[in-house]
Amino acid sequence: MSYFMNYAIQLAQMVEGQTGVNPPVGAVVVKNGRIVGLGAHLKQGDKHAEVQALDMAGENAKGGTIYISLEPCTHFGSTPPCVNKIIEFGLSKVVYAVKDTTLPSEGDAILEQAGIEVEYQYTEDAAALYRDFFKAKSEQLPEITMKVSVSLDGKQATDMGQSKWITNSDVKQDVYHLRHTHDAVLTGNGTINADNPQYTTRIPNGKHPIRIVLSRSGNIDFTKQLFQDSSSEVWIYTENEHLKSPNANVKIIYLTECKLKDILKDIYKRGIGKLLIEAGPRVTSEFLQTHFIDQLIIYYAPKIIGGSGKNQFYQTNDVIDLNHATQFEIISTELINQNLKMILRKK
Amino acid sequence: MSYFMNYAIQLAQMVEGQTGVNPPVGAVVVKNGRIVGLGAHLKQGDKHAEVQALDMAGENAKGGTIYISLEPCTHFGSTPPCVNKIIEFGLSKVVYAVKDTTLPSEGDAILEQAGIEVEYQYTEDAAALYRDFFKAKSEQLPEITMKVSVSLDGKQATDMGQSKWITNSDVKQDVYHLRHTHDAVLTGNGTINADNPQYTTRIPNGKHPIRIVLSRSGNIDFTKQLFQDSSSEVWIYTENEHLKSPNANVKIIYLTECKLKDILKDIYKRGIGKLLIEAGPRVTSEFLQTHFIDQLIIYYAPKIIGGSGKNQFYQTNDVIDLNHATQFEIISTELINQNLKMILRKK
Numbered sequence: 001m002s003y004f005m006n007y008a009i010q011l012a013q014m015v016e017g018q019t020g021v022n023p024p025v026g027a028v029v030v031k032n033g034r035i036v037g038l039g040a041h042l043k044q045g046d047k048h049a050e051v052q053a054l055d056m057a058g059e060n061a062k063g064g065t066i067y068i069s070l071e072p073c074t075h076f077g078s079t080p081p082c083v084n085k086i087i088e089f090g091l092s093k094v095v096y097a098v099k100d101t102t103l104p105s106e107g108d109a110i111l112e113q114a115g116i117e118v119e120y121q122y123t124e125d126a127a128a129l130y131r132d133f134f135k136a137k138s139e140q141l142p143e144i145t146m147k148v149s150v151s152l153d154g155k156q157a158t159d160m161g162q163s164k165w166i167t168n169s170d171v172k173q174d175v176y177h178l179r180h181t182h183d184a185v186l187t188g189n190g191t192i193n194a195d196n197p198q199y200t201t202r203i204p205n206g207k208h209p210i211r212i213v214l215s216r217s218g219n220i221d222f223t224k225q226l227f228q229d230s231s232s233e234v235w236i237y238t239e240n241e242h243l244k245s246p247n248a249n250v251k252i253i254y255l256t257e258c259k260l261k262d263i264l265k266d267i268y269k270r271g272i273g274k275l276l277i278e279a280g281p282r283v284t285s286e287f288l289q290t291h292f293i294d295q296l297i298i299y300y301a302p303k304i305i306g307g308s309g310k311n312q313f314y315q316t317n318d319v320i321d322l323n324h325a326t327q328f329e330i331i332s333t334e335l336i337n338q339n340l341k342m343i344l345r346k347k
Numbered sequence: 348m349s350y351f352m353n354y355a356i357q358l359a360q361m362v363e364g365q366t367g368v369n370p371p372v373g374a375v376v377v378k379n380g381r382i383v384g385l386g387a388h389l390k391q392g393d394k395h396a397e398v399q400a401l402d403m404a405g406e407n408a409k410g411g412t413i414y415i416s417l418e419p420c421t422h423f424g425s426t427p428p429c430v431n432k433i434i435e436f437g438l439s440k441v442v443y444a445v446k447d448t449t450l451p452s453e454g455d456a457i458l459e460q461a462g463i464e465v466e467y468q469y470t471e472d473a474a475a476l477y478r479d480f481f482k483a484k485s486e487q488l489p490e491i492t493m494k495v496s497v498s499l500d501g502k503q504a505t506d507m508g509q510s511k512w513i514t515n516s517d518v519k520q521d522v523y524h525l526r527h528t529h530d531a532v533l534t535g536n537g538t539i540n541a542d543n544p545q546y547t548t549r550i551p552n553g554k555h556p557i558r559i560v561l562s563r564s565g566n567i568d569f570t571k572q573l574f575q576d577s578s579s580e581v582w583i584y585t586e587n588e589h590l591k592s593p594n595a596n597v598k599i600i601y602l603t604e605c606k607l608k609d610i611l612k613d614i615y616k617r618g619i620g621k622l623l624i625e626a627g628p629r630v631t632s633e634f635l636q637t638h639f640i641d642q643l644i645i646y647y648a649p650k651i652i653g654g655s656g657k658n659q660f661y662q663t664n665d666v667i668d669l670n671h672a673t674q675f676e677i678i679s680t681e682l683i684n685q686n687l688k689m690i691l692r693k694k
Contacts, residue, residue, distance in 0.1 A: 002551050003524060007361045011385070014354045018381045033527070033554025034365045035389055038358070039403070042382055056386070056399060065552055095551075177350060180380070204349050204442075205412055207380025 002121060004028050004035070004067040005097055009126050011040040011049065012069040016129075017181035018207060020044040021273040023070055023133045027053040029091075031064035044271070048073065050082040054089045065093040069126045071100045074107045083110050093117040097126035102137045132294040133273070141264045142275040144292050147178060148284060148313045149299040156281055157311035161194055166301045170337040173203070175278075178297070180206045182276035184235075184267065188283035189215035192224050199278065200231050208232040209276065212267065214283060216258050218243035222250075235270075237263050260290055285315045288326070293346065296328065300340040349468060351375050351382070351414040352444055356473050358387040358396065359416040363476075364528035365554060367391040368620040370417055370480045374400040376438075378411035391618070395420065397429040401436045412440040416473045418447045421454045430457050440464040444473035449484045479641040480620070488611045489622040492642045494525060495631060495660045498652040503628055506654035508541055513648045517684040520550070522625075525644070527553045529623035531582075531614065535630035536562035539571050546625065547578050555579040556623065559614065561630060563605045565590035569597075582617075584610050607637055632662045635673070640693065643675065647687040 011026025018024075019041055027049035029037035037060070039052025047055075050072055054061050072082035072094065086094060087110075094111055099120065108118045132143035149167045150156055157163035165172075179185055179201045191197065192213060199211045208231040213220075218240025220227075227234060227250055234250045236243065237258055245252050255262055267275060277287055287293055328344040335341075358373025365371075366388055374396035376384035384407070386399025394402075397419055401408050419429035419441065433441060434457075441458055446467065455465045479490035496514045497503055504510035512519075526532055526548045538544065539560060546558045555578040560567075565587025567574075574581060574597055581597045583590065584605055592599050602609055614622060624634055634640055675691040682688075 003527070004552060010357055010361075014357075014375075014385070015382055028361075030552045033548070033552060035362055035387070037389075038361070038385070038387060040382070040385060042384075052403060056403065180350070201380070205351060205377045205380060 002067065002095070002123075004030050004065075005069075005095060005121055005123055006125070007035070007038070008049075008067040008069045009097065009123065009129065011038060012126070012129055015040045015042060017183060017274055018043060019273065020183060020271045021137070021268065023130055025049040025068065025070045027066060027068045029053045029057040029061050029064050029066050031057075031060055031062075036060035036064060045078045048079060048082050051079070051085055054085055057089070062090040063092050065095060066091050068094070068096045069123075070098050070130060071096045071105065071120075072107055073100070073103065074105075074110060075103060083107050086111065087114045087116065091116060093119065095119045095121050097121055097123035098130050101134050135294070136268070136273065140268050141261075141292065142183075142268050142272050143294050144264075144275050144277060144287075145178065145182065145295045145297060146277040146284065146287060146293050147175060147297045147299070149175075149301070150313050151301055151303050151305040153304045153306065153309075154312045154314070155305040155307070155309060156284075156313050157194075158305055159307035159310045161311065163195065163311070166303070167299045167339050168301070168337055171299050171301075171339045171341070174299075174336055174341065176201050176203045176206060178276055179209045182209050182274045183272040184210040184212050184274075185276045185278055186212040186214065186267075186283075187277070187279045189213055189217075189220060190282055191278075191280040192226055193221060194280065196224050196226075198225055198229050198231075200229065210235060210272065212237065212275075214258065214263070214279075216240075222246040237266075260287065260292065264292060281311050281313055281315055284313050288314055289316060291346070295331075296344045296346075298342045298344070299336075300342065302338055302340075349414070349442070349470075351377050351412075352416075352442060352468060352470055353472070354382070354385070355396075355414045355416045356444065356470065356476065358385060359473070359476055362387045362389060364530060364621055365390060366620065367530060367618045368484070368615065370477055372396040372415065372417045374413060374415045376400045376404040376408050376411050376413050378404075378407055378409075383407035383411060392425045395426060395429050398426070398432055401432055404436070409437040410439050412442060413438050415441070415443045416470075417445050417477060418443045418452065418467075419454055420447070420450065421452075421457060422450060430454050433458065434461045434463065438463060440466065442466045442468050444468055444470035445477050448481050482641070483615070483620065487615050488608075488639065489530075489615050489619050491611075491622050491624060491634075491640050492525065492529065492644060493624040493631065493634060493640050494522065494644045494646070496522075496646040496648070497660050498648055498650050500651045500653065500656075501659050501661070502652040502654070502656060503631075503660050504541075504658035505652055506657045508658065510542065510658070513650070514646045514686050515648070515684055518646045518648075518686045518688070521646075521683055521688065523548050523550045523553060525623055526556045529556050529621045530619040531557040531559050531621075532623045532625055533559040533561065533614075533630075534624070534626040536560055536564075536567060537629055538625075538627040539573055540568060541627065543571050543573075545572055545576050545578075547576065557582060557619065559584065559622075561605065561610070561626075563587075569593040584613075607634065607639065611639060628658050628660055628662055631660050635661055636663060638693070642678075643691045643693075645689045645691070646683075647689065649685055649687075
C-alpha cells in the first residue's frame with residue numbers, strides 16, 4: 001500500500017470528466033518523506049500532471065520520487081514528453097500505477113538509461129480509473145456509464161408514467177456528480193417529452209455536460225426546457241434530414257441510419273471521452289442489449305410499484321434462455337439515505 | 348455538499364504532519380466548472396495553498412472561484428497575505444470551510460471591498476482537521492493523539508511483558524501512517540527497555556517522526572536500536588543533569604522537573620505541531636489523567652489475555668466514583684482485518 005500513490009490517484013479522480021478524450025492523471029513529487037509538488041492533468045491540450053507537479057516542486061524535485069497514476073508519456077503530443085521533464089528535473093525514482101497500453105512503452109528504458117529507478121506499482125483503484133479509457137481509446141468509442149433509478153421491482157415509473165420521485169434528494173445529488181464527471185449525457189426524445197428534464201449539474205460551480213438527444217423520427221418539441229437552456233450545448237442525432245435547429249445552442253446531427261455504434265463513434269470524434277446514459281426504458285433497453293455499456297449504476301428505492309410493468313427498465317422483444325441472461329459483477333454497494341446504489345460491470 | 352471543497356480538504360489531508368506548527372491547508376481554483384489550479388501548503392515557511400493553486404491557474408484564475416479548507420490569511424508572516432494574491436489574480440469568489448480563530452479576521456471585509464464574493468461554507472471534515480490545531484496554537488501546545496493496541500480485556504501485554512504481537516500487520520501499517528502524519532512520537536524509557544522499538548515509518552518514502560523519550564531518571568541504555576538509528580532525531584527529556592548524548596543524533600533536554608505541561612510547551616516551541624504518544628501503561632496512564640490528549644485511538648485485537656493485569660493500559664492510584672469516570676465520544680469505528688480501530692475524543 002502506498003499513501004503517495006493513493007494521493008496521485010485522488011488527484012486524478014478530482015479531474016475526472018474534464019479531460020475529454022485524454023485520461024485523468026494525478027502526480028505527487030516526494031522528497032525526504034514530504035510532498036514537495038502535486039499536480040493533475042486539468043484539460044486536454046494542457047500540461048500533463050507530472051509537469052504540474054514538477055513545476056510546483058522546482059529545485060526540490062532533485063533526487064526525489066514522483067508518483068503518477070499512469071505511466072509517463074514518451075511522445076510529442078500537444079506537449080513534450082514527460083519522461084524528458086522527469087530526467088531534466090533530476091528525479092531519482094518514478095513510480096506509476098498503470099501501464100498505458102495505448103502507446104508504445106519505451107518510458108522505462110529511457111528513464112533507466114538516465115539512471116532513474118522505475119517502479120511499476122500496480123494499483124487496482126488506478127486500473128479501475130483507466131480500464132474503460134484504454135478500451136475507449138483503442139475502439140474510438142466513449143467510456144459509457146448507464147444510470148437507472150428504479151423501485152425494488154425494477155420500474156423507472158408507474159404504468160401511468162409517473163416517476164417523480166422514485167429516489168430521494170441525496171440520490172439526485174449523487175447523480176449531479178455523475179453528470180459533472182462525464183462530458184455528455186445521452187437520452188431519448190421520449191424522456192424529454194415525458195419528463196421535460198434539463199440534465200444540468202446542480203452542484204455549486206459544477207460542469208454541465210453536453211446534452212445528447214436520440215430522436216430517429218426528429219419529431220421534436222423545441223419548447224421543452226432542455227432546448228431553451230443554454231448552460232451547455234444540445235446535440236440531436238436524427239434520421240430526419242429536414243430537422244432544423246431552433247437556436248445556435250442546438251446542433252442537429254443527421255445520419256441516414258442512427259445505429260448506436262455510428263452515433264457513439266461520432267460522439268467520440270467530437271471529443272466526448274465519457275458518456276452518461278440517463279434515459280427511459282426504451283433507450284436503456286436498447287443499450288443494455290449491446291456490449292457498449294462499461295458500467296451500470298442502479299439506484300434502488302425501497303418501494304414496490306407493481307402494475308403491468310410498462311416502464312420496467314429492461315425490456316426486450318426476444319426471450320432468451322436463463323443460462324444466457326446477461327451476467328454482471330457487483331463492484332460496490334452503498335446506502336445513500338435509505339436508497340441503495342449498486343455499481344455493476346458486465347461479466 | 349461541495350465536491351470542490353471536499354477536494355480542497357483532501358489536499359489538506361495529504362500534507363498532514365508535514366507542516367509543523369502551521370495548519371495543513373488545501374486549495375482548488377475552479378472556472379466554468381473545471382479545476383484550473385490546485386495546491387497545498389507543503390511546509391512551514393513555504394507558499395500557502397492558495398498561492399500554489401493560483402500560480403498553477405495563472406491567467407485562468409481570473410473570474411474563477413477558489414475553494415480553501417481554511418480562511419485565507421491577511422497578515423504578513425513568512426509570506427505575504429493570501430487575500431492580496433486573490434485580489435491580484437482577479438477571482439470573483441472565495442469559498443472557505445473554516446474560520447481561523449487564531450488570527451484577526453478582516454479577510455472577508457478586505458475581499459468584499461475588492462468586489463469579491465465571500466462564502467463561509469462550514470464543513471465538518473475541515474473543522475475536524477483544525478479543531479485541535481486552534482486549541483494547540485492558542486495554548487502553544489502540540490495536538491496530541493494517543494494510540495494504544497490492546498486485547499479485548501484492555502491489556503497492552505501479558506503479565507510477563509509479552510506484547511509481540513497483539514494486533515496484526517494491517518494494524519501496524521495503519522500505525523505507520525499515524526507516525527507519518529505526526530511530527531514526533533513520544534514514549535517512555537520503560538518501553539525502550541522492554542520492546543527495543545525504532546518508531547520509524549515503514550511505508551515507502553514515508554516521513555520518520557522525531558522520537559521523544561521521557562526518562563526522568565536518565566537511566567538510559569544507549570545500545571538500544573532507537574539511539575543507534577539516525578533516520579530522525581531522538582530527544583530525551585530528563586531530570587538527570589549528568590546525562591550526556593552518545594552521538595549527534597540524540598539530543599538531551601534537561602528540565603529541573605519533568606512536568607508533562609512543561610515538556611509539551613518545550614516540544615511545541617521546537618516546532619512540533621502534532622505529537623503521537625505510543626507508550627507503555629505508565630506513560631499512557633499518566634497522560635490519560637490530564638486534559639492534554641485530543642484524540643485517543645484504540646486498536647482492539649479479538650483475544651483475551653487475563654493474568655493480573657499488570658500491563659492494562661489504564662491504571663491509576665486513586666479510585667474515583669463511577670459517575671466521575673472520564674467519558675469519551677466514539678468518533679468512528681473501523682474493522683481492519685479482524686482488529687477494531689476505535690477513534691475517541693474526551694467529552
